[in-house]
Amino acid sequence: MSTAATVCPHDCPSACALDVQIVDGRVGAVRGADHPYTAGVICAKVGRYAERVHHPDRVTHPLVRTGPKGSGLWRRVGWEEALDRVAAAFAAAAARSGPEAVWPYNSGGTMGLVQRDGIHRLTNVMGYSRRQRTICTAIATAGWSAGVGRVAGPDPREMAASDLVVVWGGNPVGTQVNAMSHITRARKERGAKLVVVDPYRTGTAAAADMHLAPRPGTDGALACAVLHVLFRDGYADRAYLAAHAEGVAALEAHLAGRDPAWAAGITGLRVQEIEAFAALYGRTRRSYIRCGFGFTRSRNGAVNLHAVTCLPTVTGAWQHEGGGAFWMHAAIFNWDKTLTEGLDARAAGVRELDMSRLGAVLAGDADALRGGPPVTAMLIQSANPAVSAPDSGRVRAGLLREDLFVAVHEHFMTETAALADVVLPATMFLEHDDIYGAGGHSHIQMGPALVAAPGACRSNHELVSGLALRLGAEHPGFAMSARELADATLRRSGWGGLDRLEAERSIDAQPGFADSHFLTGFGHPGGRFRLAPDWAALGPLGAAMPALPDHWAVTDAPDAAHPFRLVAPPARQFLNTTFTNLPASRRREGRPSVRLHPDDAAGLGIAPGMLVEVGNARGTVQVHAEIGSHQQPGVVVVESLWPDADFAGGCGINTLISDAPAAPNSGAVFHDTAVWVRARPAG
Numbered sequence: 001m002s003t004a005a006t007v008c009p010h011d012c013p014s015a016c017a018l019d020v021q022i023v024d025g026r027v028g029a030v031r032g033a034d035h036p037y038t039a040g041v042i043c044a045k046v047g048r049y050a051e052r053v054h055h056p057d058r059v060t061h062p063l064v065r066t067g068p069k070g071s072g073l074w075r076r077v078g079w080e081e082a083l084d085r086v087a088a089a090f091a092a093a094a095a096r097s098g099p100e101a102v103w104p105y106n107s108g109g110t111m112g113l114v115q116r117d118g119i120h121r122l123t124n125v126m127g128y129s130r131r132q133r134t135i136c137t138a139i140a141t142a143g144w145s146a147g148v149g150r151v152a153g154p155d156p157r158e159m160a161a162s163d164l165v166v167v168w169g170g171n172p173v174g175t176q177v178n179a180m181s182h183i184t185r186a187r188k189e190r191g192a193k194l195v196v197v198d199p200y201r202t203g204t205a206a207a208a209d210m211h212l213a214p215r216p217g218t219d220g221a222l223a224c225a226v227l228h229v230l231f232r233d234g235y236a237d238r239a240y241l242a243a244h245a246e247g248v249a250a251l252e253a254h255l256a257g258r259d260p261a262w263a264a265g266i267t268g269l270r271v272q273e274i275e276a277f278a279a280l281y282g283r284t285r286r287s288y289i290r291c292g293f294g295f296t297r298s299r300n301g302a303v304n305l306h307a308v309t310c311l312p313t314v315t316g317a318w319q320h321e322g323g324g325a326f327w328m329h330a331a332i333f334n335w336d337k338t339l340t341e342g343l344d345a346r347a348a349g350v351r352e353l354d355m356s357r358l359g360a361v362l363a364g365d366a367d368a369l370r371g372g373p374p375v376t377a378m379l380i381q382s383a384n385p386a387v388s389a390p391d392s393g394r395v396r397a398g399l400l401r402e403d404l405f406v407a408v409h410e411h412f413m414t415e416t417a418a419l420a421d422v423v424l425p426a427t428m429f430l431e432h433d434d435i436y437g438a439g440g441h442s443h444i445q446m447g448p449a450l451v452a453a454p455g456a457c458r459s460n461h462e463l464v465s466g467l468a469l470r471l472g473a474e475h476p477g478f479a480m481s482a483r484e485l486a487d488a489t490l491r492r493s494g495w496g497g498l499d500r501l502e503a504e505r506s507i508d509a510q511p512g513f514a515d516s517h518f519l520t521g522f523g524h525p526g527g528r529f530r531l532a533p534d535w536a537a538l539g540p541l542g543a544a545m546p547a548l549p550d551h552w553a554v555t556d557a558p559d560a561a562h563p564f565r566l567v568a569p570p571a572r573q574f575l576n577t578t579f580t581n582l583p584a585s586r587r588r589e590g591r592p593s594v595r596l597h598p599d600d601a602a603g604l605g606i607a608p609g610m611l612v613e614v615g616n617a618r619g620t621v622q623v624h625a626e627i628g629s630h631q632q633p634g635v636v637v638v639e640s641l642w643p644d645a646d647f648a649g650g651c652g653i654n655t656l657i658s659d660a661p662a663a664p665n666s667g668a669v670f671h672d673t674a675v676w677v678r679a680r681p682a683g
Contacts, residue, residue, distance in 0.1 A: 005033060005505055006447045008046050009115075009429035010575050011108030011136070013328060013440025014178045016042045017506065020049075020430065022450055027053045027430060035506065037157060037441035043177045044588075045579045052582055053428055053451070057412055060455025063423040069400050070419050079456060079466070082422055086379065087470035089405040089421075090126075093377035099127040100351055100372045107355070108136060108576070109382025110460065112434030112447060113340050114485045118464040118477065119381050121342030125473040129375065130352040132666065135389070137328070139667035140296035142542075143305030144327045146533035147313065149523025153326040154288070154318075155510050156441055160185040161322030164284040166195045168308055169219065170292015173203035174572035176440055179290060180204070186322070193284075195277060197222065198294065199567055199671075200595065200637045201630030212277060214267035215632055216565045216671055217298045221551035223307035225263030226278040228255045230314045235282030237316030244522070245313050247531035247548070254548045266551050268632045287317045289325035294569070297671035299662045300552040306533055307549035313529045318517050328439040331523075332509045335437065336492035339477045339485055356668040357659045359391040362398020377405045379467075381426075381460055384577040386415040387641055390668050392654040393619050409463055412581060415644055425457040432459035433482040435490065435501065442510035446486070446501045461485070539665025555672050556658065562616055562674035564600070564636045568653050569671065571639040580643050592647055593626045595637040596677065601627045604679060611648055611680045614638070616673065619655040622648035622680060636677060 001023045008016040017035035021028030027050040032042035062082035067073030093101040104119045123130055132138075144151060159165050159182040172179035186192035196208040197219065205211040214222050230236050231252050241248045260274035267274075281287055289312060295305040309325050317323035338344050351372045353361050360368035361375055369375075389395045399406060399419040408420040417423045431453040436445050458466075461482050468478040477485060487498035495507055514520050521527025531549070535542030546552050558565055570576070573585040580586070594614055596606060606612055610625045614636065623638060631637065644652040657670055 001028065004448070004450050006430065006450060007436050007445040008042070009110045009112055009434065009436065009447060010046070010578060011111055012175065012575060013438065014038070014176050015111065015436050015438035015441065015443070015445065016046065016178065017445060018042065018046070020450060025451055026050070027451060035443070036508065037443060038178055039181050041178055041181050045573055045575065045582070045585055048582060048584050051584060052579065053430060055412070055581065057581065058454060059410055059413060059417070059423060059425045060457055061425055062456065065421050069402070072418065074423070079458065082424055083466050083470055085422055086407045087467055089377050090471060093405065097373035097376065100129045101375060102126070102128040102377045103131070103353060103361070103375045104128055104379045104381070105131055105355060105358070105383060105385065106381040107383035107385070107388070109578070110429060110434070112429070112436050113335065113337070113489055114434045114482045115432060115460040116382060117337060117340040118461050119379065121340065121475055121477050122464050122468055122473055124342040124346040125468070125475050126471060127347055127350055129372065130350060132352045132354045134354050134356045134666040135668045137296055138665055139298070139301040139662045140291070140293065140305055140327060142538045142664050143295055143302035144291070144309060145523070146302065146306040146535065146538060147309045147530050148518070149530070151328055151330040152332050152511070152516070153329070154324040154516050156290070156326050157182055158322045159183050159288050159290065160189070162186045162192050162286050162288040163190055163322065164193050164195065164280065164287040166197065166281070166287065166289045167204055168197040168289055168291055169294030170290060171198065171202035171204045171569065172290070173207065175570055179440065193280065195280070199631055199635055201628065203572065205630070210277060212269055212273055213631055214269055216567050216635060217300055217304070217555035218267040218551060219295070219304040220300060220307045220549060221263040221266040222269065222274065223304070223311060224255060224258040224549050224551065225260045225274050226281060227251070227310060227314055227549065228259050229275065229278035230282050230311070231255060233279070233282060236314045240316030240319060241314065244518070244529055245531055246528040251310070251531045251548055281311065282315060285315070285317060286320050286322040287312065287315070288322055291325060291327040294671060296667060297669060299554045299556070299660070299669050299672050301662065301667070302664060303545060303550065303552045310531055310549055313531065319519065321513070324517055329437070329442055330439070332442060332511060333437045333444065334493050336489065338492065339480070339488055342475050342477060345475055354661065354666050356390055356666060357661065358385050358389045359394030359398055359659055362401065362404065363394055376403055379407045379409070380416055381409040381463070384414040384416045386419060387577050387644060387652050387654060390654060390657040390659040390670070391618060392652060392657070409460065414577065424463060425455060427453045427457045427459045431457065432461070433486060435486040442508055443506040444495060444501065444509055445506045446498065535664050539663065541661065542664030545663050556669070556674040558634060558674050562676050564634055564675050564677055566614065566656060566673040566675045567635065567637045567671045568640055568657065568673070569637070571642070574641060577641050577643070580641065592623045592638065592640065592642045592653070594623045594677070595626045595628055595631065597631055597633045597635065598627050598629055599633045600677070601625065604677060606679050612677055613680050614656065614675050614677050616656055616675050618658070619651060620649065621651050621653055621655055636675065
């Protein structure tokens with residue numbers, strides 16, 4: 001038995017450093033490493049990774065469809081035949097309608113620079129339709145950038161030095177467990193308070209000193225009321241504002257009428273709750289707001305996140321260790337992706353299709369197609385959009401088009417793979433080489449191949465390079481090994497080579513205190529925080545956005561036919577659609593459920609455990625009811641992503657989610673859906 005170092009590759013900000021036991025060539029125990037951020041703690045689902053690597057249902061050989069789409073009839077073939085089929089289908093689509101008829105599609109199944117990004121290199125070299133990367137971070141990226149100017153911030157380890165941590169729109173107990181380690185240190189060692197702002201009682205909210213549960217999409221109103229109190233009660237740091245912000249006078253005047261009573265009418269919170277939170281925040285200099293991904297799931301999420309980032313600007317909390325706000329790191333790594341993404345082959349004028357609008361694209365929607373030809377060939381890698389994309393009913397219908405060729409590179413026969421023409425077996429992260437940055441901390445890490453892949457599984461990089469050879473796609477990245485690409489990318493990005501990373505295990509890219517806290521300037525020309533953003537510069541839908549922080553009422557509002565707001569956050573034991581087939585994860589989650597407020601349940605005649613229907617114009621989902629009072633009436637919560645087959649009607653929750661683009665630059669609105677709820681008719 002040996003123990004080897006690696007890093008979790010999944011779409012989670014924590015990018016945990018791992019110590020993995022290898023026993024006779026198989027994966028044994030997986031534990032958190034002694035790492036400055038991971039600190040020996042990982043989530044239970046990754047701790048059970050051996051169950052996933054050695055799962056008996058893994059796809060281990062290429063398969064070609066032999067019956068109708070979705071019939072489950074397959075023939076096993078070799079890689080040569082499989083790649084020939086994919087390449088021939090891509091070439092035929094391009095010959096008929098031009099290369100934009102081919103759309104390689106990927107998402108966050110792996111966050112490694114080599115294995116994730118190679119599909120973009122193929123796209124750029126061949127002139128295929130590009131993927132607009134909207135489904136995860138686009139809304140929050142705009143909201144953070146609007147005021148701050150660059151996607152970076154104070155070291156999240158500084159939460160341990162805080163006197164007040166505000167987790168706003170996130171649930172780190174379930175989704176970023178390491179953050180809770182640093183928060184717990186602050187509470188134990190400093191007596192710090194934890195405040196959670198979230199529409200329902202998450203695991204993090206249950207552990208908090210104060211939980212504010214506003215109506216979904218009303219965070220901007222809450223933030224404005226807090227800002228009102230900060231100015232009203234003398235908590236604003238006038239000297240800091242004069243030195244580091246622009247638009248102060250306009251903001252203060254704008255907020256005069258946006259007091260806690262105004263916000264209470266919008267958020268559903270009590271005036272006393274808002275006042276108490278505002279006073280606690282205002283008098284605590286070392287206050288750290290950990291912004292979560294809830295902001296990037298709503299039509300007004302960018303406006304809401306910008307309003308929240310104004311709080312540490314008005315109090316000057318950015319100045320202090322353990323103070324300020326943080327959403328995600330991206331800019332600090334300075335990645336040069338010329339080789340991994342083929343940026344030097346990127347031609348002007350090639351269309352970019354919104355990945356959040358996959359259903360509309362496949363349905364031939366002219367606006368979604370952006371003036372180009374229909375998509376008739378796809379490679380789907382590191383994604384399961386038949387379940388995870390918005391408006392998933394239309395996505396599935398599109399994937400079933402007979403004139404659409406689909407190749408899926410996967411670990412298991414997912415819902416998307418089941419609708420493919422060719423299924424290709426993929427390696428898992430312990431079976432290939434890669435390098436990783438992190439969203440939730442500042443470390444660059446190496447993930448080496450530790451065990452042999454089963455059967456004929458090939459990595460993303462091997463697949464893309466094999467297709468490139470057949471398609472005549474020429475670029476240096478296709479001829480390099482994964483390790484060579486990793487080494488060259490590190491060197492081009494200024495981090496030395498792979499030898500340095502392997503020797504040090506991780507490289508800390510966190511800038512110094514003054515830069516991290518924007519004391520040397522925020523990311524805009526002139527270096528000032530923008531209290532009044534230039535939304536139009538951040539995306540084509542920005543012109544209609546409010547000039548100053550506000551409640552922007554553009555969400556999917558309840559009406560007589562759809563009186564409830566649905567929130568669809570992640571379940572603790574799953575990560576998107578990953579881990580949903582592991583027995584231990586499934587046992588801990590139980591079954592899909594909809595959480596209802598007792599008043600709503602009573603009005604609908606719904607009892608705990610009853611099978612109910614949740615729906616809107618896009619479809620109907622059947623799910624069992626849970627009753628709880630830790631959310632406002634009119635709010636329903638379905639934690640997911642469960643496989644479609646686990647819902648009583650075989651139809652998953654993203655069937656109900658709109659693919660409407662959010663301002664200013666699109667994005668998926670998973671927490672922004674109006675629905676009806678009713679007891680399922682007998683029989």
